[in-house]
Amino acid sequence: MDISKWPSDLAYEQWVALPVSGARPSARYKHAAAVVGENLYIHGGSRNGRYLSDIQVFDLRSLTWSSLKLKIESDADKSEDNGLQEVLPGTSDHSMIKWENKLLLLGGHSKKSSDAMIVHVLNLETHVCGVVETSGKVPVARGGYSVTLVGSKLIVFGGEDRSRKLLNDVHVLDLETMTWSLVESTQTPPAPRFDHTAAVHAERYLLIFGGCSHSIFFNDLHVLDLQTMEWSQPQVQGDLVSPRAGHAGISIDEIWYIVGGGDNSNGCLETLALNMSKLVWSTLTTLKERHPLSSEGLSVCSAIIDGEKHLIAFGGYNGKYSNEVFVMKLKPRDSSHPKIFQSPAAAAAAASVTAAYALAKSEKLDFPQIIDLNFNGVENNVLKKDINIEIDAIKEEKKVLELSIEEVTAENSRFREKIDELNSNHTELSKELQSVQGQLISERSRCFKLEAQIAELQKMLESSQSIENEVQILRRQKSALEQEMELSAAQRQGSGGVWRWIAGST
Known part of the structure; x- marks a missing residue:
């Protein structure tokens, strides 16, 4: 270079x-x-x-x-x-x-x-x-x-x-x-x-x-x-x-x-x-x-x-x-500054706010140029007519844009009402949810108590079963003892009879 x-x-x-x-x-x-x-x-x-x-x-x-x-x-x-x-x-x-x-x-x-x-x-x-x-x-x-x-x-x-x-x-x-x-x-x-x-x-x-x-x-x-x-x-x-x-x-x-x-x-x-x-x-x-x-x-x-x-x-x-x-x-x-109706933002209905912003700039920037133009005679009159027509067209478009802005504003208001309604429903549902959560907490507490009682009863049942087993053992021991006593008594009776027979024969 x-x-x-x-x-x-x-x-x-x-x-x-x-x-x-x-x-x-x-x-x-x-x-x-x-x-x-x-x-x-x-x-x-x-x-x-x-x-x-x-x-x-x-x-x-x-x-x-x-x-x-x-x-x-x-x-x-x-x-x-x-x-x-x-x-x-x-x-x-x-x-x-x-x-x-x-x-x-x-x-x-x-x-x-x-x-x-x-x-x-x-x-x-x-x-x-x-x-x-x-x-x-x-x-x-x-x-x-x-x-x-x-x-x-x-x-x-x-x-x-x-x-x-x-x-x-x-x-x-x-x-x-x-x-x-x-x-x-x-x-x-x-x-x-x-x-x-x-x-x-x-x-x-x-x-x-x-x-x-x-x-x-x-x-x-x-x-x-x-x-x-x-x-x-x-x-x-x-x-x-x-x-x-x-x-x-x-x-x-x-x-x-x-x-x-x-x-x-x-x-x-x-x-x-x-x-x-x-x-x-x-x-x-x-x-x-x-x-x-x-x-x-x-x-x-x-x-x-x-x-x-x-x-x-x-x-x-x-x-x-x-x-x-x-x-x-x-x-x-x-x-040269673009006119508002040439702007893509102005052509889109969804961009009405943007178009209004661009319109304000167009009015601020373009109109002083129009005022500064200085021609004489017929050309000046023709130019003024053209300018007036253009101004009227811009004003009409401005009215359309203002109506579009009003529609958007009204739609925004409807959206706000829906949002408020949804927020209100959300608040009520939140309260219900809190109530249900409180009930669940109390039910869980009851469940814990019942489980503790069941555990105690199970322990008692296990304890009663062992006692019953010991009673059965004692009953069997008693029965066996009774049988031994009966056998022993029978033996004593048999022994006494023999001695009485020997004594009688003498």
């Missing part, structure tokens, strides 16, 4: 490892990364249980790495020798966000203990770094969370705190005032999790995908409406997506790209793309077994090089730590 012309040599939607000139940074995972211009910045991460604290910069033109030398804020009461260790400690499971001419580093796990989430800032022009003072309801310190930039606000969701408690709360950091606030949401939120990904669509919808608890890996998709602060779990279509955690994600226009991840046993080989307007999953490419990108704890960013969009991936762990840089050139896509 010709380094000076490497972007033009790439095929579309294929991962390619970039040749690196010179030294590379340490292999790692669970680091933080961001692209600024044509430079990839990475900070920290973990390797063999050790937290890393360096900031490395990869030049996407020269394909060379360099270490960023930081300067400490002048008012920081620290020596130059230990200042870096104090301001940017070794950290993993954290996030890096570009804001104006700065990089913000949020949270994560490190040896430096803190009860609340800390925000570090690095000025990209002066390379001065320090800690940002924040106020409000500061979230508890955590790692493995997601953070998303929406306008001038950061949306933080979930993660795992220092005591390994899983979280599913939502916090907002206003970057203008550096004030934290806790979001009070409605409906059912995602299960507590960490190592998931998040993206924002149309500046209104926060999407949460995947992640894991301490025993379960998820492949679900949840949506938080940032205007109503209401959670939903819309129906998705397209390719089947396997559960994963530790993956990386980046959204570009309508598409949310997902790379890597795994379930502690197997790494995910496919690179996924979610069309956030249509809520349809597709697979861009599938890697070979044990590929460095089929890893957990990798990072993925986007960069524009020679006018074309690229994905930039770094690091990760799949049994082996990686420090390679991979790039994928993306195919140019039609930037």
